[in-house]
Amino acid sequence: MHSIFSRINNVSALLSSCMMALLAAIAISSFVLTADPKGDLGLLSVKVYPATGAKRAHAKQELAFVNFNVTADLRPLFHWNTKQLFVWVEAEFNNTKKSENAVALWDRIIRRKEDANLKVTGKNKYMLRELTKSFKNAGPAHYSLKYNVMPYVGVLTYGEAARTDAPVEFPPVQQRV
Amino acid sequence: MFSEEIKAFKRLGFRHVLLQILNFASVIASGLMIWKGLGLITNSESPIVVVLSGSMEPAFYRGDLLFLTNPSSERYHTGDITVYKIPGADIPIVHRVLETHDDAKTELKQLMLTKGDNNYADDIELYQGLKWLERKHIVGKVRGYAAQPKTL
Numbered sequence: 334m335h336s337i338f339s340r341i342n343n344v345s346a347l348l349s350s351c352m353m354a355l356l357a358a359i360a361i362s363s364f365v366l367t368a369d370p371k372g373d374l375g376l377l378s379v380k381v382y383p384a385t386g387a388k389r390a391h392a393k394q395e396l397a398f399v400n401f402n403v404t405a406d407l408r409p410l411f412h413w414n415t416k417q418l419f420v421w422v423e424a425e426f427n428n429t430k431k432s433e434n435a436v437a438l439w440d441r442i443i444r445r446k447e448d449a450n451l452k453v454t455g456k457n458k459y460m461l462r463e464l465t466k467s468f469k470n471a472g473p474a475h476y477s478l479k480y481n482v483m484p485y486v487g488v489l490t491y492g493e494a495a496r497t498d499a500p501v502e503f504p505p506v507q508q509r510v
Numbered sequence: 511m512f513s514e515e516i517k518a519f520k521r522l523g524f525r526h527v528l529l530q531i532l533n534f535a536s537v538i539a540s541g542l543m544i545w546k547g548l549g550l551i552t553n554s555e556s557p558i559v560v561v562l563s564g565s566m567e568p569a570f571y572r573g574d575l576l577f578l579t580n581p582s583s584e585r586y587h588t589g590d591i592t593v594y595k596i597p598g599a600d601i602p603i604v605h606r607v608l609e610t611h612d613d614a615k616t617e618l619k620q621l622m623l624t625k626g627d628n629n630y631a632d633d634i635e636l637y638q639g640l641k642w643l644e645r646k647h648i649v650g651k652v653r654g655y656a657a658q659p660k661t662l
Binding site for chain 2: 481483485
């Protein structure tokens with residue numbers, strides 16, 4: 334009746350249910366500990382060049398190059414259940430005939446609260462290209478700074494920290510010098 | 511060796527054995543029902559998956575649990591973490607969406623490009639000749655996360 338095994342069994346069952354309750358409580362606490370930090374995203378330049386890559390897949394295609402600066406204090410997003418932030422800059426534009434596009438240009442993983450006060454001047458890490466291979470029919474683009482809060486346990490949440498005020502046209506393609 | 515057990519069975523009778531079998535079957539069936547029910551609610555063929563590679567580190571490590579949904583009326587956005595399975599590939603891959611190109615005419619027809627947070631290059635090499643990832647390849651969007659007990 335009160336053998337050592339039944340005692341071990343009882344204790345481990347109690348421990349594991351306490352653990353589950355604690356994890357659930359932590360996951361739920363994320364819904365209360367919310368923040369909506371805002372920052373600034375400024376565009377320095379947008380240029381379009383023909384690709385000169387050796388890769389055949391990228392040949393005869395136009396690529397856009399964007400320089401931007403980001404200032405955003407995302408420290409309020411860090412609380413006890415924040416494992417890391419994933420921050421990215423995105424361009425959204427329509428092609429008049431075909432499609433709506435959203436392309437991530439730049440991203441960063443932020444793992445510590447100290448690093449969450451963003452002051453970045455950068456250019457696109459990833460290729461900005463059009464499905465039709467040319468920006469001729471592409472409408473003006475909105476640029477935005479978005480983030481994804483990744484928890485230790487629980488639900489992933491998303492938000493937008495900054496957005497350019499007015500859409501920015503893609504300039505006509507220019508030759509490389 | 512089993513004489514004791516056989517004696518016990520004889521004492522309890524045939525009906526008791528049948529009842530035991532019924533109990534066992536109902537435990538298995540309810541497990542299956544919960545799994546398939548979750549699949550129906552989330553519209554995903556596999557609503558809970560285990561991470562198999564390190565390509566999303568430091569967010570997801572091998573062995574962590576992910577909870578997926580795949581609402582059929584919702585489009586995917588950049589920054590969403592998807593689990594996708596390319597025909598011909600054995601294992602599903604957990605990567606983040608880098609580009610979306612929505613067809614303006616056909617609703618919810620999307621072309622996507624994904625990338626692992628821990629990888630340098632995008633996933634075009636993983637698509638086995640496909641140029642873009644499409645909705646039909648996607649198992650679900652990662653909504654919830656739990657680390658494996660070892661790392662907790």
